[in-house]
Amino acid sequence: MKLFSVISPSADIAALNQLCQAQDAILLRQDGVFLCSTPNISWPTAQLFALATDVAVRQIQVPSFITVIDDTQWVELCIAAEQNVLWNN
């Protein structure tokens, strides 16, 4: 499993779709959590996470298909991933 961390709302999701597979995970954090409420994004995996602190500060309504995780779960997710990829473009 690869973990892609998306940290900006202007991240190139189309390019991410070429590298991310169904068994991989995507974590939205920093200003990347604004993508939770952006309509019509086609995500390449069902394993979608958003970081609780970043969501709370920005008052984001998180849809049910995205799992909100705390910092401890973030660490566990990083350990579970074979590769950690920061998607910062």
Place this chain on the structure above:
Amino acid sequence: MRNILVLQQHSPFNSSHGREALDLALALAAVEHNVSVLFRGDAVYQLLSTNDHADFKLKAYSRSFKLFSLYDIEQVYVCAASLGERGLKPEQLAFAAEPLAQNAIVDLLAAQHQVVTC
């Protein structure tokens, strides 16, 4: 006095662009320039409300947008298309910037002596 447009294009917390653009707009207005502010692209997220959180140490500077009227900055606009692309409606904004269509933005730019992109 010159017409100066501060063009905001960045999301609120990943960088200091938004905060610095706010400081610039207020400073220009303090020296009697006719300042307008336009939020477009990811900068529209700056206009949403924020919560305080113990684990988040950055200042929620967007609350200082209330200072615009104190500094006689009456022309605060948001790109309507940028809102639409992000699934946002004008009534969701914590600061009520006036939505502008693309042709109105072109007219706004044409009326300026200077445009500062932030």
